Amino acid sequence: MSTTTAAAETEQIPSSRTETDPAPRPREFLGGLPVYGWGRAPAHLRTQTQMASERLKLADEQKPVAYLYIQRHGTFELYDPADAVKMKPLASSVKAKMAQRRTCPTCGKIRKYVVRGKQCTVCRDKARAEQQRREARTCWDCRTVRERRLPTHHRCPDCRRKQLDKRRQDAVAWVEKVTVCPGDGYGAGCSVKLVTKKEARAYQKGQGAERTWWSRAPHWPERCPSCAEAKRLRDAEEHAKRQAEYEEREKKRREAEQREAEERERWAAAALVDSDVLVLDTETTGLDEDARIVELAVLTSRGEILLDTLLNPGVPVPDDAADIHGITTEALAGAPTFSDVLVRLTGLLDGKRCLIYNKWYDVGRLRHELTLHYLDCSAVNATEEEAAAWAREQAAAWLDGMQFEDVMIPYSDWVGDWSEYWGNNRWQPLQGGHRAAGDCRAVLDCLRSMGRKYADEYATASVASGGTDEGTN
Template identity: 70%
Template sequence: MSSTTTAAAAEAEIPACRTEPEAAPAAPKVYGWGQAPAHLRTQTQLAAERLKLAPGQKPVAYLYIQRHGQFDLYDPADAVKMKPLGSSTKAQMTARRTCPECGKVRKYPVRKRCSVCQTKAYEAQRRREARTCWDCRTVRERPLPAAHHRCPDCRRKQLDKQREQAVAWVEDVTVCAGEGCTVKLLTKKEARSHQKQQGLQRGWWSRASHWPRRCAPCTEAEEQRQAEQRAQWEAEDQARREAERQAAQARVRWAAEALADPDVLVLDTETTGLDDDARIVEIAVLSSSGEVLLDTLLNPGVPIPVDASQIHGITDSDVASADRFSDVLARLAALLNGKRVLIYNKWYDVGVLRHELTLHFLDCSPVEATEEEAAAWAREQAAAWLGALDVEDVMIPYSDWVGDFSEYHGNNRWQPLDGGHRAADDCRAVLDCLRAMGRSYETAAVGGGLDEGEVG
């Protein structure tokens, strides 16, 4: 298409009443701080003048302030006047701006007092504090001296106390610090001169670096006393280290002997939770050699919470047809009778066993007994059943063997048992802990002795 044809088409689009096309509207100008025309207003300024934006009114310019952003500017001539406020609204606004103390109407809302009253109260407090004694808190008629802010009586007491402290300090530094010793180390004149150089208006003074604290005999006696204390501390520290070494040897020896003892059993349970009334859903007993003597699911008689199932993976459907705790109690008692029972964190497992035993014996309580008597009898029977067992904990010895000390708790951190949260697997994990502890004992036995580095 030629340029002549394009120009003709453009002229054909122009209306007959106009000889040229309309120019596009110019974009609003952006002004900096102090550069905007004086008649333009922001929306907040329009509201202060009781004006509001007209429908469809657009900003005619913008005001840009660094770190604050861009603000719209409007022409007040295009704005619409606001509806006059009602008398009740005006009264409420006036009440919010009225100071409760002076009763004057301010330009800002007032809560407790206006800024003028606040300043007056602060100045009054300062004037009152200037007339208040710092010691007895008595308010005088005139301001007290700014140097000490005390009334004459309190100032006299303060000076007397300072004199007593100064005299006591001179007496202290001029006499030997040895117990019961009265040997003079320097003159009082020298002490007072050093004291005046530091200033008498204070409660303590420092000694000169070249002044002796004790005479020669007392210095020798003090050095001997410190040497005896140091020797005593070293002996106590050596005894403590020896006790720790023997305890470490005892731990690894205990683990090695437990693995070799055929009368050692490892027990673990999985429960419905960590509460005191948690029920057992799985119980396992393994020998020291790893033989599975008991590994069974138990029907707790209550629903298994979802949180517990997510940990050990046992659901209500898994234990629906399983035995109850009372059904396996006789077998469990026969296995544990006369054996050493090792449990990782025995306080928890013994607690859930006590709860299950109490419920079992409660069902077996005499018919003629009252509810309280039956509960007391069941608790006694459960305690007697558990008292006949020889239960030993593995968690504390193993945690001490690992030696992950916690500064916060002041003790070794309890180590988690990595067994997968199933009863038989946790029992095998306990045996692994014993093997890790006993391995150093076996190594030392082959090498001819145990030392602190070998026992962990």
């Protein structure tokens, strides 16, 4: 580093000079200490890493005397080795371990660096060079290793002859191909001459002797006039066939979309006049897997409230969730628990069609509450794993006995707000004010919007069958 630079500058001083060189000039000062550039520091100063390599360590409270600045690396502290303390000599066992780490397993020589792997860099370079020399003597086709380096084509004489024979055959076949009309594609070529073989060979030779493929001249005809006309008619027929198939597929697709749209609208109109249809919604402590229900509401298809209650989850309501639905922990004091309303909820949903906006989320929250409920009812002498498995089975059995239907997907498809990013229709937000009963009413509004076209038809059918048409109002 700086020692090598200083020594080099000393050797360049002529012997006739008697005056000494001026002291190194620092580039700046940092904290009152000079900062030297690369190769400009006094020769006797050392960095901490250099002192460690010379078996020196800093004395107690030893301060740096200067700094060394290296571009793109930063500033390093320089110390005076005269103030340092000599390290204790290494033990023989430590030296042996260090030497073992620096010993190459291949050549057995001790290097100045730690040898990682099975070869040092010298052995690795030798092996790579040997592999390159061997590859230069190996035929690319038969992989035979010769005694001498192969020519630039990298093939032995036998393989080279085969290569040249194959190339000549390909050249002859190409000339035959471009000079004769290939025909209309339904049978053999019509054998009409398009260009002369002499012209084809001259154009082929002009593209290079070592080529394995050749291109046609742009002014050569690909077919004779009669075959070109036959190809044009065939291509036009195939295009018309593909166009007809495309139009038929598009017609079927549009008809299927119309049928699906009509089914969605009829499903919504029929749900509004069905006395066995209920709407359920929940408000929770969050969106995570452990979120608890804090409000539950069940309404009929006519908007009558069957259940609308707050639920005490037994855990605090996070502020971010309370900011959305306005239900705080204090408001839930004295409210019933989910277990308290489970019997009533079961009686309301049993044998009914329960419509939910984003069914998967609300059913997941019901599953979590049911699991916790049955976990409290598990056998006392059961293990924790057995109690949890039994609770999950009971929750699954309760949910399997109910009939849940989703409204969000049909309504989003009915709105048709297509997203190129998701490749699907965007889910529409529910404008219910983030309260359980209000969201249930918003679900009914979505059903009314979807089923407006067939509302009168299903209302009339409901009245004729002894039902009511209040759900269409």
